[in-house]
Amino acid sequence: MSNINLRLAAATLAGVASISGQAAADNVDRASFAELFNEPVTTSATGAPQRATEAPVNMTIITQDDIRASGATDIPGVLERLANVDVMRSFRGQTDVSIRGYNTQSSPRLLVLVNGRQVYLDHYGMTNWDAIPVQLGEILQIEVVSGPNTALFGFNAVSGVVNIITVDALRDDVDEASVSAGAPGYTSASGIWTTRLGEDLGVRLSVGGFDAESYEGDDIAVQTALAQDARDPMARNVALNAAYALSDKTRIEFETTWANSERTERYGEPMLSDYETNSFKVGLFSETALGMFNAQIYSNNLDLVMETAFAPLTIDNAITVASASLVAKPAPAHTVRVAGEYRVNEYDDGLGTTSYDVHALSGMWNWQVSPALALTTAARYDSLELQREGAAPANFPLTNDDYSTDFNEWSFNLGAVYKVSEQDSLRFSAARGIGSPSLLELGFQLPVPPPAPGMTVFYMGNPNLAPAVVYNVEFGWDHDIASINGRLRASAFWQRSEDLRALGVTSTVYSFVPMIIGSGGGNVGESEMHGLEFGLEGQSGRIHWDAQYSWRSIEDELASTAAATVPLDFEATSPEHVATAGVRWVGERFEVGADARYTSETTQFGVASAAFDTPAPVDAYVQVNARAAWQVNDAASVELSGRNLLDAETQTIGLNPLERSVVLTLRTSF
């Protein structure tokens, strides 16, 4: 996976037909710069445009060619090609992704964005991957940062960042449609249309969706808890993007999206969920006398209905983010970035509204000390204020005043990149990242059936939760190997997470007469990790290959979370060893490839319908995927891909067994 096979990646990016091909006002024309530098270009390391090999963080860029070669039908399947990424598929439809271990259901440690707009859902700090309104065919590249990057992106960029970059509505002419059908029980369709309205306005409409049958293990799990089958996963999403060049130095962008995702998921107990999201975004990019100015404002809205064993639960969450940044190069060797952000996050539970405001200021300084040495310093200050308005359930033990809390946190990223020779680069980074408690962790107020008459029990948030703090120190080495037309990458890192959180770990008696008990969240302790990562990739004629290995050694210092909604035992649940390998042959019209992934043994909670407080061993397993594609002519292609081919069913780190699947796709471009 890229930073692999840079020439192929750059050629692929260049193949995205460019409409303008001019040095227009630049919100970073990644395709043109990739063609120029023969490698991908990113802004996800420091906020300033950089070549991937010069980023002072552990950066992997997955190109459109990598996406197609993976044969994956969703973004987590693409990410799973990276050995340091763990993909936890608990139900067909419930997928959680983490970088370097620490994965759980509804994982809050990974920040996921599309073109800089978060698609990570702030109500609980998780990502519904099926509800991300992006078609695989419109993705230019996926920028994956391993390790904290709160200093650039804000809260919850702690295990890493996934920034999905789409093709540009004005510069890139992408028109394609595809239909897929597969077993067990899978159909999907996708369409992307781009058009120019005059010289300066580009519009892209993308539509897609899928329907799938739940796996047998999913049905069993839900029958046990809810006396019915699992809800079959489905998704529909629409996105409209427009870009208008006001001048050769200024452009405005507009985006609106809608997505609907239904699925079964489990966080403690199984729930049948219906997510509906929509978003609006306006952005302004301008080259000014002071530098590159970016401003954007967007709002994300979530309506979530969850059928639980108790009663339907409705969550109405809205977040609005306004941000601005300026990137300038005041001297030949110095690039600086200053930025500010304001966000409002609101959760309406039907009786009242819990919300928080965040004010943030950040700065970045990159100093090219010499042709060989670059130093980067980035820092950010976030100030969060929580509040609640409105009514509460009868007998609720906290008042609105109890929610008037705040916290202020610094985050930083320090980096150095030293080019030892034309083939070798060394990288050092140190970071402090912040994981904020989610709105539900802070402000949830849910009456639940009491264990005995005369009692009132609430499942509730804790407004005094402290944010998690993650420290990461890392050394990296990149070595180009001309003889294999590829490179070796190696990293060694240490990471410490403090003030980790769990729901349902505290049980507080607020009143004896009447008996009022609250079950809430708490900060539960610390965890430390050491790790090594290796990657080797190359090309020989028409054969492309790669291999990666990730080792993580975790030690927890946690209070007991046996009573938690989801118990935490990262030492046991995070795989210590993960290895991936892939090979493909690329012909003129035909391409065939396969990849394998090994995950070492773990212990997981709630596996195969067991109660969530029941740990069970999960043996080491191997997943094998394969893909064959035939370019029928310049406009049409046929692709057959299979996933988890070794066995009919595989118990992975997810809750229920994954089934073998095969998908046939017909694709046309026009």
Added chain:
Amino acid sequence: MRSRFVAATLAALMLASAPAQADTSARDLQVMARAVGFVEGLPRGNVTVAVVDGPGADAIVAAMGAGVAGGGVTLVPRKVAVGALAGSGARVIIVPEGHGGSHAAIAAAARGLRAITLSTDMACVNSGNCVVGVAAEPRVEIVVSRAASAANGIAFGQAFRVMIREV
């Protein structure tokens, strides 16, 4: 002793990874064409480029053939002697390796033409006589002389400037 060690270390850092000098290759010319595409105010499409006549010129013209495309421009070569540059009207000038003795004269002509000068000879860029230095192998390196670009009225997009090395 300590100060000499520090100085020697700094010197090694400064010299490390400087691109090796070599004749201008087809790949170098491709990078030049793409870099020209990021210059503000230059015409698009077919652009006649003056290749300074003398050592290396014939090889460059042969490598460029009918033209080298990239970044919305196609550079079409024409050999021009140093003495004839000022009257050539060229907005893009390629300076082959081996013209060290003429760098100042080329720079003077380019200033009058408000032309962009490109070369794989980094000495031309470091001395402020050429605007852009290019090396395509083993990795693409682009170096821009701030003084030369300002003197010749050459402006690049800001994202381009952030990603290249300026001297």
